[in-house]
Every structure is written in structure tokens, then in C-alpha cells.
Amino acid sequence: MTSRLWRPGAGAFVLAILGACASSTSPQPTPAEQLAAITRELDRLQGEAERLADVSAIKRLQRAYGYYLEAAQWDQMTDLFADSGSIEIAQDGVYVGKEHVRRYLNALGGGHVGLRSGQLSEHFQLQPVIDVAPDGQSAKGRWRALIMSGQFKQNARWGEGTYENEYVKDHGIWKLAKLHWYQTFLVPYEGGWAKNHDLTGGVFVGKKLTPDQPPSEHYGVWPAVYIPPFHYKNPAPSGEAAQPALPAGASGSLGELEKAVASLKERIERLKDADEVENLVSMYGYYLDKQQWDLLTDLFAPDGSMEISQRGIYKGHAGVRRALELFGPQNIEPEHLHNHIQIQPVIQVAADGTRAWTRSRALSELGTYQRVGIWGDGVYENEYVKVNGVWKIYKDHVYTTFFATYDKGWENGAGKSPKASPKIPPDAPPSEIYESFPDIYVPPFHYKHPVTGQPIKWTPGGAP
Amino acid sequence: MSRRLTGAILLTAAVAGGAAWIVRAQSTPAAGAAADEQAIAAAMTRVHSIEPRVGAREDERAIENLQRSYGYFVDKAMWREAADLFADDGTLEIGGRGVFVGKARVLQYYTWLAPAGLKYGMLYNHIQLQPIVTVAPDGLTARGRWHFLAEVGEYQKSARWGTGSYENEYVKQNGVWKIKTLHGFFRMYTEYADGWGKSAVPNTRPEKALPPDRPPTVVYDTYPATYIAPLHFTNPVTGK
Numbered sequence: 149m150t151s152r153l154w155r156p157g158a159g160a161f162v163l164a165i166l167g168a169c170a171s172s173t174s175p176q177p178t179p180a181e182q183l184a185a186i187t188r189e190l191d192r193l194q195g196e197a198e199r200l201a202d203v204s205a206i207k208r209l210q211r212a213y214g215y216y217l218e219a220a221q222w223d224q225m226t227d228l229f230a231d232s233g234s235i236e237i238a239q240d241g242v243y244v245g246k247e248h249v250r251r252y253l254n255a256l257g258g259g260h261v262g263l264r265s266g267q268l269s270e271h272f273q274l275q276p277v278i279d280v281a282p283d284g285q286s287a288k289g290r291w292r293a294l295i296m297s298g299q300f301k302q303n304a305r306w307g308e309g310t311y312e313n314e315y316v317k318d319h320g321i322w323k324l325a326k327l328h329w330y331q332t333f334l335v336p337y338e339g340g341w342a343k344n345h346d347l348t349g350g351v352f353v354g355k356k357l358t359p360d361q362p363p364s365e366h367y368g369v370w371p372a373v374y375i376p377p378f379h380y381k382n383p384a385p386s387g388e389a390a391q392p393a394l395p396a397g398a399s400g401s402l403g404e405l406e407k408a409v410a411s412l413k414e415r416i417e418r419l420k421d422a423d424e425v426e427n428l429v430s431m432y433g434y435y436l437d438k439q440q441w442d443l444l445t446d447l448f449a450p451d452g453s454m455e456i457s458q459r460g461i462y463k464g465h466a467g468v469r470r471a472l473e474l475f476g477p478q479n480i481e482p483e484h485l486h487n488h489i490q491i492q493p494v495i496q497v498a499a500d501g502t503r504a505w506t507r508s509r510a511l512s513e514l515g516t517y518q519r520v521g522i523w524g525d526g527v528y529e530n531e532y533v534k535v536n537g538v539w540k541i542y543k544d545h546v547y548t549t550f551f552a553t554y555d556k557g558w559e560n561g562a563g564k565s566p567k568a569s570p571k572i573p574p575d576a577p578p579s580e581i582y583e584s585f586p587d588i589y590v591p592p593f594h595y596k597h598p599v600t601g602q603p604i605k606w607t608p609g610g611a612p
Numbered sequence: 613m614s615r616r617l618t619g620a621i622l623l624t625a626a627v628a629g630g631a632a633w634i635v636r637a638q639s640t641p642a643a644g645a646a647a648d649e650q651a652i653a654a655a656m657t658r659v660h661s662i663e664p665r666v667g668a669r670e671d672e673r674a675i676e677n678l679q680r681s682y683g684y685f686v687d688k689a690m691w692r693e694a695a696d697l698f699a700d701d702g703t704l705e706i707g708g709r710g711v712f713v714g715k716a717r718v719l720q721y722y723t724w725l726a727p728a729g730l731k732y733g734m735l736y737n738h739i740q741l742q743p744i745v746t747v748a749p750d751g752l753t754a755r756g757r758w759h760f761l762a763e764v765g766e767y768q769k770s771a772r773w774g775t776g777s778y779e780n781e782y783v784k785q786n787g788v789w790k791i792k793t794l795h796g797f798f799r800m801y802t803e804y805a806d807g808w809g810k811s812a813v814p815n816t817r818p819e820k821a822l823p824p825d826r827p828p829t830v831v832y833d834t835y836p837a838t839y840i841a842p843l844h845f846t847n848p849v850t851g852k
Contacts, residue, residue: 208845300835419670511761559771590690609728
């Protein structure tokens with residue numbers, strides 16, 4: 149019996165099967181029938197293993213793109229594209245075909261290959277949501293870039309935006325079919341997003357180098373607000389029947405084979421679980437960015453909970469939805485920034501695949517144009533539960549490391565962790581009492597030390 | 613034999629075995645039992661041919677968890693926990709201070725950097741991002757490229773942004789992945805008050821107070837210079 153059948157909600161299905169077995173007098177499958185079932189299962193598992201490798205290859209491709217970009221290696225970047233691939237950056241329009249991609253990238257670099265002396269071009273590639281088509285020949289990915297760019301003694305800029313990309317597998321090799329970057333902002337370091345509007349209007353070289361197609365969407369950059377369309381919907385039950393368990397209990401070499409196939413299946417499913425949980429962490433962040441509260445609430449289990457900083461615990465869908473009003477209205481308004489970049493997930497999946505845990509973090513860029521900018525950093529210790537085959541957030545718990553105003557930074561601008569709201573009170577008080585920077589607090593680790601296997605311990609270094 | 617190579621050989625054997633099974637299955641019922649045995653062997657070979665691909669993803673996940681844990685430990689100066697991520701003969705090289713060999717020296721290096729557990733008012737965030745993990749065909753060693761973003765400082769004294777990368781080596785010992793070589797390259801550190809348009813902190817150099825076991829493997833300047841750590845991986849499309 150596989151763990152997949154034991155997920156919550158599938159009990160009825162399992163009982164039905166057991167009932168059918170008990171009431172019918174169907175003969176034991178012959179070894180040949182068992183072998184045929186195993187062969188079909190192996191066909192399926194081979195496909196699943198291939199999809200797991202696809203996800204890894206696509207992440208490598210996109211991350212390599214970032215590493216080449218920060219070194220201004222335009223040819224290396226171009227080579228990541230399919231022959232018919234296209235690139236669309238902000239409002240520059242669409243450049244189609246590998247040679248036009250190459251020309252566009254070189255134009256972006258001002259005709260210079262490699263960094264100019266004193267140039268900085270960090271483009272962190274973060275927060276993937278990867279979906280591979282069932283046939284394994286194409287895929288889509290949502291990502292974001294955090295940008296630190298500039299020229300020493302001349303300028304420095306912070307940037308941020310979202311990718312919605314498409315990938316294609318060409319003779320077994322994943323390539324970029326479509327790279328599309330939606331720019332949220334590119335602003336001067338001095339004053340950041342609180343004091344500056346976007347420097348570029350989303351146009352870099354589009355006026356000098358005519359695109360093959362106009363921008364596929366017209367939208368405003370900071371302090372305008374735009375929600376890049378999502379290539380995915382919230383995860384939902386697939387509607388497919390659960391995989392029937394293979395007949396078990398044979399002895400000898402057939403029994404050994406059954407065990408080996410079952411073990412392989414378990415391992416593949418746990419890896420799929422980890423990929424799905426990573427997607428879920430990323431989705432959570434994208435909704436939080438744009439205050440898409442209903443969509444975000446839907447990512448929680450019906451009995452899930454949310455605990456943000458020292459605000460207390462909000463329970464169930466109604467509680468979570470209520471809590472989200474603490475951060476502003478549904479759908480972000482112009483001149484507001486609510487970025488919560490989801491990064492660094494340590495993912496653990498329970499052996500039976502019904503629960504999972506992450507330690508992850510958010511880098512937050514918050515604020516209101518012409519009023520205030522805030523940097524924040526927090527660590528999540530979250531729990532997930534599989535409901536009807538779909539991973540949902542069971543416990544969302546973020547511990548604030550610091551909140552600092554943009555102008556003063558963490559040297560002078562440390563803010564306290566926000567407390568329970570009298571207007572929208574929590575269902576329960578905070579599960580742990582702590583204070584954020586300049587205090588030091590280490591959220592307890594849900595997992596054991598990866599090498600020693602011992603509980604992870606932190607010894608405080610000292611008090612003021 | 614390497615795990616991946618075994619997989620390739622087994623896949624070939626599986627195809628051959630499967631063909632034999634089909635031939636046998638078409639013959640007399642008396643040959644049934646023997647045919648079943650052949651088919652079982654062929655299916656088992658197929659299991660072993662799929663397994664390395666699954667193992668590679670498990671290795672990748674384990675290494676990601678390892679390096680991301682490293683980041684969480686450095687954040688809070690949990691030096692004992694950080695040093696325990698290394699193999700016994702593991703090495704550490706960060707910035708320009710040289711190479712420290714073995715767990716004891718790694719721990720010494722860290723403790724010299726900042727008091728274990730941090731002190732009130734200290735921020736030491738080292739955010740680990742953008743992994744490209746390449747597991748060797750034998751499944752026993754791996755390399756990993758990472759990006760880091762640093763938020764460091766001391767309340768009412770200092771604050772800096774920093775970025776850079778890691779090119780690390782990992783080793784699997786008794787089924788557990790450990791850090792074999794940790795090599796952090798600084799790209800840019802700047803004073804928060806000024807930003808990288810105005811301020812650039814130079815790379816570090818070997819310290820008299822903390823002599824390394826070996827000199828730096830590479831001597832380079834950080835931003836505004838343009839040195840970028842070599843990538844261990846080849847272009848995922850062209851292989852160049």
C-alpha cells in the first residue's frame with residue numbers, strides 16, 4: 149500500500165477497494181498479470197523521473213542566465229535560447245529569433261562584452277514556480293530578479309521584477325523559448341523606491357533598436373503598479389483517480405521486484421512533493437507582493453493558520469483572510485510596494501508524504517511612494533499538509549529579523565516587531581515572544597542538523 | 613563502478629532482457645516459469661536504470677538543504693553548527709584571507725569573525741541564493757555555485773550591503789553530504805549610507821592575527837574591479 153492512498157480524503161477510496169476485495173471472489177492475479185502491472189507502473193515512473201530531471205534542468209538554465217548576465221556575457225546568454233526564441237524586457241518590445249536576441253542583448257550592454265571597469269550588474273534569479281507540460285516537451289516558469297546595478301562614482305540602482313518565461317526541450321536539451329521580464333522598478337540607490345520613480349519608464353534600447361513586435365502588454369512601472377499575469381492557477385485536485393497499488397505479497401524474485409518498484413515510487417513521490425512545496429512557497433510570495441488576498445488564502449488548508457511576527461495567530465480560512473487586511477486592501481494600490489521575495493527554502497517531506505516543513509526567508513521591500521520605504525528580513529518555519537493530493541499551507545509562521553526604514557537602514561532605523569492589532573485581533577496570542585533587531589532571536593529549527601543529525605542549538609552570545 | 617555508469621549499462625541490459633522476455637513469452641506455456649524469471653530480471657534492471665536519475669535529484673535537494681542551512685547558521689553566528697557541516701578534512705576560503713584546513717581551523721576562523729551566537733545589535737545575514745548544483749557521475753562528489761546577499765552591521769555603529777558567490781565542493785560520506793571545499797568570493801561590499809555608487813569596501817587579505825594554513829588560491833580585487841568567480845558549470849545548452 150502506498151502512502152498516496154492514505155492521504156486525507158482518500159480513505160473512502162481505500163475502503164471501497166478493500167470492500168471490493170472482500171466481497172468479490174476474483175482470483176489472485178497470475179505472475180504474468182502482476183508483471184504486466186509492474187511494467188505499466190515502470191513506464192509511468194520513468195516518465196515521472198524524467199519530469200523531475202526536467203525541473204532541475206530548467207532551474208539550471210534560468211540561473212545560468214543570471215550568472216551570465218552579471219558578467220555581461222551576451223553570447224552565452226543568447227546560446228540559452230531556442231532558434232525561434234524571443235526576449236521581451238519591460239517595455240522594450242519583443243525581439244524574435246536567436247540573432248535578434250543576440251543583437252538586443254548586445255545593445256543592452258552598449259556594444260560592450262564583459263563588464264566595464266567599475267560596473268556592477270547583479271541579477272539574482274529567485275523564487276521559481278516551474279510547471280512542465282505532461283508530455284515533457286515544454287514548460288513555463290515564473291521567476292523574479294533582484295537587481296543591484298550601477299557604475300562606481302556615477303550611479304547605483306536597485307531593481308526588481310518578475311519573469312514569465314517559456315521553455316522548450318529540443319533534442320533532449322531545455323532552452324529558453326520566451327523570456328519575458330516585467331519590471332516593477334529600477335530606482336536610484338539614494339532614496340530608493342520611496343523617493344524616486346522608475347528611471348527608465350521600462351524602456352532601455354527599444355527606441356534605438358526596433359523590436360520585431362511591440363510590447364505584448366503596456367503597463368506602467370513604479371510608482372504605477374501592475375500584476376504580471378500568472379501562467380498557472382492555484383494547485384487543485386487533478387481529478388485523476390489515485391494510482392492503484394500494485395499487487396503485493398508475492399514471494400521470491402517477483403516479491404523483490406515489487407519491493408524495488410514500490411521503493412522507487414516512494415522516492416519519486418517525495419521528490420515531486422518537494423518540488424510542489426517549493427512552487428507553493430513561491431506562489432505565496434507572488435500573491436503577497438500584490439495583495440491578492442483571496443488567492444493567497446486559497447493556498448491554506450481549511451484548518452491552516454497564519455502567524456506574522458508578533459501579531460498573534462489567525463486560524464482557518466476566515467482567520468487568515470481577516471489577518472491579511474492588516475497589510476492593506478485586496479489588490480495593491482498604485483504607489484504602494486509590498487514585495488516579499490521568497491528565498492532559501494530548506495524543505496523536508498515526511499516519509500509518508502502527507503506533511504512537509506520548510507525553513508525559508510523573505511526579503512521585503514515595502515513602502516509608499518513619496519512617503520516611506522522599508523527593508524525587512526524574516527525567517528519562516530512553515531508546515532504543509534497534503535489535502536486531496538494537493539499541498540496546502542498548514543502553518544505559516546514568519547519571525548521578523550529586522551524592519552528598517554530605507555533612509556536609516558539597520559544601522560539607525562530598526563523598528564520593533566509589530567504586535568497584535570486591536571482592530572483585527574488574532575484568534576490566539578503569539579506562540580513565542582521575542583523582539584526583532586537589534587535584539588537577537590533564532591527561530592527554532594524544525595529539522596535536525598544535516599550532518600550530525602543532532603538537534604540544532606543556538607547559544608545566545610550576550611545581552612546589552 | 614559509478615552509479616550513473618551502472619545505470620547506463622543496466623538500461624542496455626534491460627532492453628536486451630525485455631526482448632528476450634518477449635521472445636520467450638511467445639513460446640510454449642511450459643517455458644512460462646522461466647520466461648517470468650527473465651521478465652522479472654528485465655524489469656528489475658529497468659528499476660536500476662531509472663534509479664540514478666532519482667538519486668541525482670535527491671543529492672541535489674540534500675546539497676541545497678546543506679548550503680541553505682549553512683546560511684541560516686552564519687546569520688546567527690552558530691559557528692559550531694556551521695563547522696559541523698564540513699567534512700573532517702574540509703577547507704574554508706572566504707574573501708582574501710586564505711585557506712583554512714580541517715574542522716578545527718574552520719571553527720577558529722568563524723569564531724574570530726564574530727562572537728558565537730552574536731551579540732545584541734549585531735546583524736550577520738548571509739542569504740544563500742540561486743544554486744546550480746552539479747553532482748558527479750559517481751554520485752559521491754558535487755559542485756555548487758551560489759549567489760549570496762549579505763546584510764551586516766551593528767546597531768548604531770555600522771551597516772553594509774554585500775554580494776558575492778560561492779563555488780563549493782561537496783562530498784558524500786556514509787550517505788551524508790558534507791562541505792568539502794567552501795570558497796566564498798566577494799564581489800561587492802558597500803556602506804549602507806552611501807551605496808555602491810559611492811562606496812566600495814576592498815577585499816580582505818590574510819590576517820596576521822589569523823594566519824591561514826595555505827595562501828589564497830586566487831588573489832583578486834572586489835568591486836569596483838570586475839572580477840567574477842569562474843563558473844564550475846558549462847553552458848547548459850552548448851556545453852561550452
